[in-house]
Amino acid sequence: MESKVDWEEAISRCVRCGRCRSVCPTFSLLHREWAVARGRIALLEALEGGRLEPTGRLEDHLSTCLLCMACEEVCTNKAPVVDLVEEGRAILVEKRGKPLYKRILAKVLEDKALARRLVALGLLGQPLWGREVPQYRGLALRTPILKGWDMLPPLVKPFSREGTQEWGGGERGTVALFLGCLLDFSYPSMAQATVDVLVELGYRVVVPHGQSCCGYPHEAMGDREGAERLKELNARFLEESGASMVVTACATCTAYLKKAYRLSIPVKDVVEVMLEAGVEAFHYGLGEKATYHEPCHLGRGQEVKGVWPFLKEILGPHLVEMRDFDRCCGFGGSLALGYPQVSLGVGEVKARAVGDTGASVVLTACPACVLQINRCLARAGVGARAFHLVEALEVRGR
Ligand code: SF4
Ligand code: SF4
Structure with missing residues (x-):
């Protein structure tokens, strides 16, 4: 396997100062040295040096990292x-293979036709169990992968259709909307809101048919081959779309497209497009007291940091600050499935922070954050709901 990092140089950068302990969400939850960057790097050094076997326990220690980048900052x-x-x-x-839940997840995310068939089946069965998964009986006990999940992701008819979809006249040019998995399969209304914002800002929007998962879940699970296949597939459809820019509304997808893809056209998060349009282009449609959660892959992953002043100007007194607004929500991709108690433990801290603001709306910019924050708010009994910015802000003159 070809290494992505200069292993020795990267490991030697850790000078064991322990500063990362003050910001790491998994360390503050688990209070173990293996649950913080310093400890994880020490384990990797031992693995590379042959002093540690590639055991299941090591896999747990590495898999519980949220990849939130707070330590790097x-x-x-x-x-x-x-x-x-x-x-x-x-x-x-490479040495141990993937655990079953990661194999299933990687397969479903890579094969959109299979995902569609599963969603269709799920929609048929949904009336039998609704979205609630009782934790101490029935489905959750018989299905270990569901333990810790209060709710399955909302199962709805996917947003994408056969053939390329398009909207708007496009005096400002054509953008290719990259959907990713959650917008397509769980939040089609968020996908439509993204299209509406872009069209109202003057773009022609196309959703190139054939696009799939961005590949980051595979990369994060250690499945390099799966990630490479998806990058190649998506790059082909995006390049052939005729668009002058790729836009996504999932901060994780955007960060990965920017970092790992080599496209000939620029990639932007829809939040960047909104920031460029300026505060005068929007008004706040919900009218309730709101707070802001910054997704890791927006603030740290893409270094898009101007959202708070942008929102402050639009929402005025409706916007209240949340402590640790840029702390990870705890979703962590496959971590939410494989280590739900870690994911929920980190999410509970976020839910408490939201509750303390007294806001009934949490604005954010990633469907995974919306999913995670909403399930943690529900578990904690906090009466607030999370929304993507594209759902909460309306373009003036609509
Ligand atoms: S990874 Fe943590 S312990 Fe290592 S140098 Fe960075 S802040 Fe210090
Ligand atoms: S990426 Fe996040 S969870 Fe992982 S070690 Fe760093 S701060 Fe902790």
Whole structure:
């Protein structure tokens, strides 16, 4: 396997200062050295040096990292923690193979036709169990993968259709909307809201047919081959779309498209498009007291940091600050399935922070954050709901 990082150089960057302990959500939950960047890097060094076997326990220690980049932001010596953890996971996949839940997840995310068939089946069965999955009986007990999930992701008719979809006249040019998985399969109304915002800002929007998962879940699970296949497939459809820009409304997809794809056209998060349009282009449609959660892959992953002042100007007194607004919500991709108690533990901290603001609306910019925050708010009994910015802000003159 070809290494993505200069292993020795990357590991040597960690000078064991321990500064990462002050910001790591998994360390503050688990209070173990293996649950923080410093400890995880030490484990990887031992693995690489042959002093540690690629055991299931090591896999647990690496798999519980949220890849949230909070440690990298404060790291004294700029240790590339996320690249190292991803590299370590890829080594473990090579040596041990993927656990069953990761194999199933990777297969379903890669094969859109299979995902569609499963959703169709799920929609047929949904009236039998609704969205609620009781934790101590029935389905959850018989299905370990569901343990810890209060709710399955909302199961709805996918947004994408056969053939390329398009909207708008496009005096400002054509953008290709990259949907990713959650917008397509769980939040089609968020996908439609993204299209509406782009069209009302003057773009022609196309959704190129054939696009699939961005590949980041595979990369994060250590499945490099799966990630490469998806990158190649998506790049072909996006390049052939005739668009002058690729836009996504999933901060994780955008961050990965920017970092790992080599496209000949620029990639932007829809939030960047909104920031460029300026505060005068929007008004706040919900009218309720709101707070803001910054997705890791927006603030740290893409370094898009101007959302707070943008929202402050639009919402005025309706916007209240949340402590640790940029702390990870705890979703962490496959971590939410494989280690639900870690995911929910981190999510509970976020839910409490939302509750303390007294806001009834949480604005954010990633469908995974919306999913995670809403399930954690429901578990914690906090009467608030999370929305993507494209759903809560309306373009003036609609
Ligand atoms: S902050 Fe950086 S250098 Fe310090 S212990 Fe953590 S990873 Fe190592
Ligand atoms: S990426 Fe996040 S969860 Fe992982 S070690 Fe760094 S701060 Fe902790």
